[in-house]
Amino acid sequence: MNTNTTDQTRLPVVVIGAGPVGLAAAAHLAGRGVETLVLEAGPAAGGAVREWGHVRLFSTWAEVVDPAAEKLLAPTGWVAPDGATYPSGADWAEKYLQPLADVLGDKVRYGTAVTGVSRLGRDRIVDADRDRQPFTVRVALAGGIEERILARAVIDASGTWSTPGPIGADGLPAMGERAATAQVGYRVPDLTDPATRARYAGKRTAVIGSGASAFTALAHLAALAGQEEDTHSVWILRRGINGSTFGGGAADRLPARGALGLAAKAAVDDGYADAVTGFRTAAVERTGDQLVLVAEDGRRLDPVDEIIALTGLRPDVSFLSELRLGLDERLQAPVALAPLIDPNQHSCGTVYPHGVSELSHPEKDFYLVGMKSYGRSTAFLAMTGYEQVRSIAAALAGDQEAAERVELTLPETGVCGGAGLFDQPEAEETSGGCCAAPATLTVGAPATSTGGR
Structure with missing residues (x-):
């Protein structure tokens, strides 16, 4: 040619x-x-x-x-x-x-x-x-x-x-992260899948992240903890907890997004998850069959069985x-x-x-x-x-x-195309627009399933 x-x-x-x-x-x-x-x-x-x-x-x-x-x-x-x-x-x-x-x-x-x-x-x-x-x-x-x-x-x-983000707070994989891949997940787990459910049931899981995906994972694991004994989460945040940590909550003009933040807060308040703040992960170390997260400042957390990294x-x-x-x-x-x-x-x-x-x-x-x-x-x-x-x-x-020419007019707040959590859409009466009044939505994790994916 x-x-x-x-x-x-x-x-x-x-x-x-x-x-x-x-x-x-x-x-x-x-x-x-x-x-x-x-x-x-x-x-x-x-x-x-x-x-x-x-x-x-x-x-x-x-x-x-x-x-x-x-x-x-x-x-x-x-x-x-x-x-x-x-x-x-x-x-x-x-x-x-x-x-x-x-x-x-x-x-x-x-x-x-x-x-x-x-x-x-x-x-x-x-x-x-x-x-x-x-x-x-x-x-x-x-x-x-x-x-x-x-x-x-x-x-x-x-x-x-x-290309999900790594565990390391410096933007690089934490020391030992790659060696621990069998026990590290980078997605919100699907607990309707029997194999995935078994992976986290009765286990101690670290959830790293502060966004909607982390909220979703925490809420799903909290629901599992209510059904499976010894299931517990450790929520790891690189920053502290403040008024915006859980989003807008009940005052959020996007009810679905607000409900998601409230579900994560409930996981902590109800004792299904512990929050660890200001923790910037530097290393993942193995102790027997479990993993220990080590922060840049030298802090070491109690061992966990699984890690879910939701860092963007x-x-x-x-x-x-x-x-x-x-x-x-x-x-x-x-x-x-x-x-x-x-x-x-x-x-x-x-x-x-x-x-x-x-x-x-x-x-x-x-x-x-x-x-x-x-x-x-x-x-x-x-x-x-x-x-x-x-x-x-x-x-x-x-x-x-x-x-x-601009042919799109966005609501003041907008609706993110992110991970919602509520599982009863037939009960929802709000459109999620910017001017929707705050509403109470049913929030929960996927129902237990005995079938395959």
Whole structure:
């Protein structure tokens, strides 16, 4: 192929990841007649979402269905779930993401893991005609087969699920953490799974983290402790406990989020968990079959049987090393976006809607979207991701006016697309919007199940 004469207009826009935002990008591009190819490493749509399928979202169905996707689904007879109810991750994947991927048909390729992205014939140091060259996307298929796909633009919606944060307070794995992997988990456990339930029942478990996922794990383990003797949790926080530790509680304008914080507080108040504050983990040491956590200041905790580390997620940019990315030095988010999402200043609902301008990089026509665009910040909102890809699709279709127009109005507080906990959606009467009055919600852990996953 003569790279100087490649007609990039005939090449597809490659979208990495068939999750909520990646599929929304494909829907918006399809609606504008732009050739698109979605590359998904897993065997089905929403692979990461399925892995936390047992957890319920804070967001209602009305807030997690993209308008362009709904328009694409409508002719198939797809019926949107009740917009006022809250889906679990499994619901989201099966009732929305997979049907959307099915409608997109051969625009979605499964079992296709992206291992590298570059410019055809140009590594990152070469300037000459760089923007005129198509992207080359290297993928790995089953059986060790490799393939190169050319693209006119690349939208990376691969998320951050595959790269959880480590235990170490310095951002590195704690000394001994890797050696203890058999007893360290980095996800909210699914206690409806018999094997997982048996792993934690009657055990002493350390839960490290201070966000929604840690709240969820604590509440699930507290429910297990009420059923299984000798089950206990140790909640480890790097900071102290103050008025904001448990979120807004009963005064939270997002009842689901407030209920989650109250459940974590109840786990401590009811004696199912002990809170250890100001503990910055430096090492994990083994004593017999148990593990001992050691802090930077030398403090040592009593031995535990299991550790659940819920210390955030990180973007994997290793396969993008030949691209010229403009990332904030702290958050690893696009430079122009970083000030808008700084977790020290913003929650999910106070992030201003943004699009192609804030998401652009020195590498023309390459974009990070969705959770990955937020780098190490967790204040992500599904609706914000949908607005991101709407704007980018408009720009790639040549409609700059639409690309720069804001078409999303967020509530003052917003609804995070995080881990909700309440398990009786039929009893919920609030929509989770910013102005909803505080409400008492039934909060609990998944019911005991004797069946497999």
